[in-house]
Amino acid sequence: MKHTKHFWRSGKRSSSDYGVRWQAQRDTALDKTHSVGAMKNTDKISWPHAPLHELSARGTYFVTAGTYLKEHYLSSAERLKVLHRGLLAVAEDFGWHLEAWAVFSNHYHFVGHSPDEGAQNLGDMLSVLHEKTSKWINRLDDSAGRKVWHNFWETRLTYEKSYLARLNYVHQNPVRHGLVPVANQYPWCSAGGLSEQRDQLK
Numbered sequence: 599m600k601h602t603k604h605f606w607r608s609g610k611r612s613s614s615d616y617g618v619r620w621q622a623q624r625d626t627a628l629d630k631t632h633s634v635g636a637m638k639n640t641d642k643i644s645w646p647h648a649p650l651h652e653l654s655a656r657g658t659y660f661v662t663a664g665t666y667l668k669e670h671y672l673s674s675a676e677r678l679k680v681l682h683r684g685l686l687a688v689a690e691d692f693g694w695h696l697e698a699w700a701v702f703s704n705h706y707h708f709v710g711h712s713p714d715e716g717a718q719n720l721g722d723m724l725s726v727l728h729e730k731t732s733k734w735i736n737r738l739d740d741s742a743g744r745k746v747w748h749n750f751w752e753t754r755l756t757y758e759k760s761y762l763a764r765l766n767y768v769h770q771n772p773v774r775h776g777l778v779p780v781a782n783q784y785p786w787c788s789a790g791g792l793s794e795q796r797d798q799l800k
């Protein structure tokens with residue numbers, strides 16, 4: 599944040615300075631989301647309603663997607679497993695290399711590298727995941743046509759420092775949510791036995 603103040607005071611602003619500023623703001627919003635610990639308190643988050651997707655550039659992205667009205671539609675081990683496996687499967691199908699991810703009962707996060715051609719297919723990739731998981735969950739709950747997913751938000755990570763911070767953020771997310779004392783005890787995330795999970799997909 600010192601960084602941002604400096605730019606404001608000096609009157610020098612470039613688009614990349616805004617990049618830092620927006621990332622810092624989002625960091626603050628996300629910290630509020632998770633600092634409370636227990637999952638049920640995430641209901642207090644106010645996520646943006648109409649995110650602007652800027653996906654032209656190839657790069658590394660931090661992505662969060664949440665369920666409609668933050669309902670805990672995935673609150674069973676079986677459902678988390680299906681979403682988890684689905685996320686890794688669509689990433690592979692759409693050419694995204696995921697470096698860190700964490701899947702919860704009403705949202706998920708990941709840090710991923712886009713395909714060389716660019717990040718434009720992120721929306722399609724998540725649509726496939728959301729459509730498939732919605733249909734499956736709605737079938738289980740006998741609620742055909744119910745809206746399960748809300749939207750997704752992405753940030754392109756253009757600074758090494760913010761990239762490393764987001765990687766750590768995603769890896770530690772199960773701990774931030776108060777679900778486990780140590781991240782590798784949470785099965786539906788990249789900290790929990792990465793290579794083993796990737797092998798199971800094949």
Ligand code: NI
Pocket residue numbers: 632702705707771775
């Ligand atoms: Ni989270």
